[in-house]
Amino acid sequence: MRTHMKGLAVVCFLIVLFAVAGCGSHEEPKPVVGENLRSAMVGKKWVVEELFARRMNEEVTMEFMSDGTVKAFGGCNELTGTYTLLEDGLTFGPMASTRKSCGPALDEQEYSFKTFLARVERVELDGNDLLLLSREFPGPIRLTTGGGGLFW
Structure with missing residues (x-):
């Protein structure tokens, strides 16, 4: 009887061990939010790769500053304004701009x-890309920090 109980205990132990080992192996990665997202965004020059799934004609850039301001270059004019980041919610205040054509x-x-930008939510x-999203538009603004190679 003791041998039978020991064998049953070993089988139960192995079942529990395999069940626990399998847990978590299929978990989705947790989204980066809050302060972790802020630290990933701030202090980098972001290059806009796509706007509504369209490639840019001229380099468009953004830089999020730690004081809640944002600097941007729209391809022709310098832009500056404020942003608010709460968890994964992002909004921009009015953007001031130079006025060249x-x-x-x-x-x-x-x-x-x-x-x-005025409608980003x-x-x-x-990955290494930052996506600015709005329910009003079909695709995101996709930004990257570029610099993928050793010599560029």
Whole structure:
């Protein structure tokens, strides 16, 4: 009887061990939010790769500062304003801008960029990319810090 109980105990132990070992191996990665997201965003020069799934004609950049201000270059004009980050919610205050005209294509690109910023509601970190999202628009603003290679 003792041998049978020991064998049953070993089998139960192995079942529990395998069940516990399997737990967590299929967990989704937790989203980066709050202070972790802030530290990933702040102090880097972000380059806008896509706006509504469209590639940019001219380099558009953003830099989030630790004091809640944001500096940007829209392809023609310098932009500055404020941002508020709460968990994964992101909003921008009014953006001040220089007022040059650089031709219809760049002017339209910059106008679209500024219009989208005013409607951003959320931010996500997707690998090394930053996604600025709004329910009103079909795709995100996708930003990257670039610099993927050793010599560039």
